[in-house]
Amino acid sequence: MTQKVRVRFAPSPTGPLHIGGVRTALYNYLFAKKHGGDFLLRIEDTDQTRFVEGAEEYIKNSLAWCGIPYDEGPGKEGEVGPYKQSERRAIYESHVQDLIDKGEAYYAFDTPEELNQLRETYEAKGEKFSYGPLTRNELNNSLHISKEELQQRLDSGEAYVVRFKTPINKSLQLKDEVRGYIEVSSDVLDDKVLFKSDGLPTYHLANIVDDHLMKITHVIRGEEWLPSLPLHILLYEAFGWEAPKFAHLPLILKPNGKGKLSKRDGDKDGFPVFPLAWEDPTSGEVSRGYKEDGYLPSAVVNMLAFLGWNPGTEQELFSLEELTHAFDLNKVNKAGAKFDPNKTKWFQQQYFQLSPDEAIANAYFEELNNMEVNTNIDYVTHVVKTVKERAVFVADLWELSSFYFEAPSDFEAKAAKKVWKEDTAHIIKQLVEVLSEIEDFSEANLQQIVKPWISDLGLGFGKVMQPFRLSLVGDMKGPDVFHIASSIGKNETIKRLNFAIKNLAD
Ligand code: GLU
Numbered sequence: 128m129t130q131k132v133r134v135r136f137a138p139s140p141t142g143p144l145h146i147g148g149v150r151t152a153l154y155n156y157l158f159a160k161k162h163g164g165d166f167l168l169r170i171e172d173t174d175q176t177r178f179v180e181g182a183e184e185y186i187k188n189s190l191a192w193c194g195i196p197y198d199e200g201p202g203k204e205g206e207v208g209p210y211k212q213s214e215r216r217a218i219y220e221s222h223v224q225d226l227i228d229k230g231e232a233y234y235a236f237d238t239p240e241e242l243n244q245l246r247e248t249y250e251a252k253g254e255k256f257s258y259g260p261l262t263r264n265e266l267n268n269s270l271h272i273s274k275e276e277l278q279q280r281l282d283s284g285e286a287y288v289v290r291f292k293t294p295i296n297k298s299l300q301l302k303d304e305v306r307g308y309i310e311v312s313s314d315v316l317d318d319k320v321l322f323k324s325d326g327l328p329t330y331h332l333a334n335i336v337d338d339h340l341m342k343i344t345h346v347i348r349g350e351e352w353l354p355s356l357p358l359h360i361l362l363y364e365a366f367g368w369e370a371p372k373f374a375h376l377p378l379i380l381k382p383n384g385k386g387k388l389s390k391r392d393g394d395k396d397g398f399p400v401f402p403l404a405w406e407d408p409t410s411g412e413v414s415r416g417y418k419e420d421g422y423l424p425s426a427v428v429n430m431l432a433f434l435g436w437n438p439g440t441e442q443e444l445f446s447l448e449e450l451t452h453a454f455d456l457n458k459v460n461k462a463g464a465k466f467d468p469n470k471t472k473w474f475q476q477q478y479f480q481l482s483p484d485e486a487i488a489n490a491y492f493e494e495l496n497n498m499e500v501n502t503n504i505d506y507v508t509h510v511v512k513t514v515k516e517r518a519v520f521v522a523d524l525w526e527l528s529s530f531y532f533e534a535p536s537d538f539e540a541k542a543a544k545k546v547w548k549e550d551t552a553h554i555i556k557q558l559v560e561v562l563s564e565i566e567d568f569s570e571a572n573l574q575q576i577v578k579p580w581i582s583d584l585g586l587g588f589g590k591v592m593q594p595f596r597l598s599l600v601g602d603m604k605g606p607d608v609f610h611i612a613s614s615i616g617k618n619e620t621i622k623r624l625n626f627a628i629k630n631l632a633d
Contacts, residue, residue, distance in 0.1 A: 132164025134345050136190075136197070137334065139171045140182035143405035143414060144189050147349060147379045147388070150431040154376060155347045156195040157432070157454035164344070168200030169337060170211040173327045180408045183211075189402040193424050194447055207341045212333050219328035222336045222366070223289050223321055231365035232321055234269040234277065234287045241267065259317040260295045289322035291331075291362065299357050304345075304374035305459050311357045319358055331355065335362045338371060347374045347456070374456050377435045378463040388466045390414060398468040402427065421520035423482065426474040434464040444477055476519045487511050490521045498525075500532050509614065513606050527605075531614055534623050535601025538631060542603045546593040547631045554586065555594055559624050562617065570613040577609070598627035 136152040138144060152168075159166040168190070170183055183201070190197065199205030209215055226232035235258070242258070249256035256262070263270060268290070269277045281287070297313035321332040328336070338346060353375045363370035379388045382396065393400040393415075404416035417427045429445055437460075438445075438453045445453060479487070488508040495502055514527040538547075561580055565573065581591045596608045599620065605611060612620045 130344055132159055132162040132344050133167065133342050134159045134164065134347055135167040135169050135338070135341060135343050137169045137171050137337075137348070138186050139174065139177065139330075140179060140186065141174075141177040142179050142182055142407075143401045143403070143416075144182075144186050145388075145390075146400055146402060146417075146427075146431060148186075149189060149193060149402050149427075150379065150434055151347065151349055151376060152190060153193070153195055153428060153431050154436070154454070154456075154459070156197075157451050158345065158347060158456060159198075160451040161454055165198040165205075166195075167205075167341060167343070168197040168203075168210060169341070170201055170213075171330060171333065173212045173330065173333050175325065175327065185403065185405060192402060192418055193428050195428075212328075212337065215333070215337070216327065218340070219322070219333055219336055220326075223328065223332060226291070226321070226365055227289065229365065230292065232289050232291050233263075234281070235267065235290045235318075235320075236269075236280065236285055236287050237267040238286070257317040258290065259293055260314065263290075263292075263318055286324045288320045288324055290318040291321050291358065291365070293318050293358075294361065297361075299360060301356050301360055302373070303353070303356070304372055304456050305377075306353075306375065306461055309356075313357070313361065316357055316361075331358055331362065335359055335366070339363070339366070339368050343371050345372045345374065345456075347376065350375045350378050374459065377460050379434055380463040380465045382466055382468065384463070384465045392466075396468060398471065421522050422471070422475050423478045426471070426478040429478070430471045430474045433470075434466065435460050444474075444481075472519060479519055480516065484508055484512050484515065487515060487521060487524075491524050494521060494525070495532065502532055506531075506614075513610060530600045530605060530611065534619070534626065535599075537601065538597060538627070539602040542597055543631055546597050546603065547627075551590075551594045552628045552632060554584075554591055555598065555624055555628055557584075558591060558595060559621055559628075562612075562621055562624075565617070568613055568617045568620075570607070570609045573609045573613055594627070594631075595624070597631075598624045 134155040136148075136155050138148055138152075156166045158164075168187070170186070172178055172183070187201070197203060199208070200210045204210070212219075223232060227234070237258075242256075246256045258266065270292075272280075293316045294313050299311045299313060301309045301311060303309060319331055320329050322328050337343075356373060356375075359373075360370055380386065381388050381392050388400060390400050399415040399417050399420055401414055401416045402418060404419040405414045406412070407414075418424070425446065428447055428450075429443075432445060432450050432454070433443070436454065436458055438455075439458060485508060488504060488511040491511060492502070492504050492507045495507065510528050510531045511524065514524060517527055518524050558577075561577065562573075565576055577591075578588075581588055584591070592608055593603065595612075596603060596605065599605075599608065599611050599615070615623075
């Protein structure tokens with residue numbers, strides 16, 4: 128039997144989750160679901176200095192909003208928890224001890240000052256200091272002291288870190304599912320710290336131990352972790368474990384393709400780089416989010432899916448369900464993916480149009496309530512059906528439909544000048560008379576009565592319909608005038624016409 132696919136998203140709670148992180152989560156989720164596997168969330172919070180209050184909640188809320196649920200993770204305990212690294216200290220401690228006992232890791236007592244001094248000395252010679260196979264034997268570590276001395280120094284409480292003992296002159300053939308084979312010599316690596324003086328593991332150790340214990344079969348993560356792959360493979364070997372498969376996802380680049388997409392790019396060009404808005408707990412600075420900017424999660428998910436992957440067909444709109452079928456790690460690109468805010472808007476427009484009228488109406492109704500506009504859901508649905516096709520966001524609807532709810536208080540000057548002529552008041556007064564006689568104010572009936580009346584006047588449609596529109600809307604925009612009149616009703620229509628006659632008199 129083949130092994131059950133298990134993947135994980137392993138963010139560090141150091142701030143809001145960048146959309147690049149959401150894409151990593153999404154690809155993991157899609158891969159797991161495609162193969163009938165499990166998607167885990169693991170919080171990598173061993174770096175106490177970078178811990179940010181609220182970030183873990185933010186990560187969970189973001190995944191929930193995007194509709195990418197995890198099968199196991201904090202609050203959803205499975206068999207291999209806990210899923211927060213800060214709750215797994217004892218596990219790391221015993222594992223680092225294993226490596227030390229096997230001679231794969233060692234204690235290093237060099238102080239930060241000593242190491243800085245070394246770096247400076249090397250720099251002065253135009254060289255770069257590296258704590259590794261070439262230097263470690265001359266440094267302050269347990270590789271060349273007796274067992275007794277080591278014990279004594281540990282017992283005396285001397286500060287130490289544990290470093291990985293990089294094998295010498297070993298050629299590594301690494302396989303990445305996206306990039307293919309990569310060859311590296313262990314000689315270019317340094318002896319990374321695995322365990323810190325604060326009694327916590329570093330990312331490298333915790334990550335490998337957890338991926339192994341959590342039975343992860345595929346590690347799918349951002350390209351920035353590719354340089355760590357040789358060390359990770361060596362760690363698996365040192366433990367005597369089989370390594371999972373690795374896939375490193377391409378970077379998400381600025382719209383101009385020059386460098387990694389950052390929050391600053393978003394601030395500059397007016398688009399969010401976070402799924403949800405985030406308030407920095409220290410500075411109070413607020414970063415905008417896709418949710419609060421009015422985007423539908425389906426649009427954001429579809430956009431993210433295409434940042435680094437494409438199905439190889441013309442189809443662009445994919446539901447999450449469809450994505451799980453179509454997604455293929457082999458179709459993930461190697462090259463960085465340029466972020467395109469306009470394409471994101473395009474996806475939003477598509478999904479907005481595909482949304483049921485009722486869903487949009489509910490959201491709009493809520494907004495109208497907040498604006499203290501007195502209306503009801505049936506009327507809002509009726510309006511939404513008419514104006515929706517011109518909107519991209521719920522927030523566009525007011526601009527497109529305010530006149531269905533409120534009479535204009537003034538008239539757009541240019542339009543008024545163009546449309547309201549000397550004889551217009553006289554014409555509109557006659558229109559008011561005609562309308563007053565109409566019992567059935569349905570759109571069809573209005574058309575049936577008013578149109579022939581205009582023809583009989585012999586003035587041309589524009590002479591009547593344009594000021595009619597201006598009176599109802601305050602501008603020369605909006606859907607069919609008869610639709611507006613019928614919707615707002617007879618009294619309101621006549622009221623607005625009279626208001627226009629009075630206010631546009633000259
Ligand atoms: N904690 C790492 C991060 O924040 C996880 C890297 C990995 O997936 O191995 O991105």
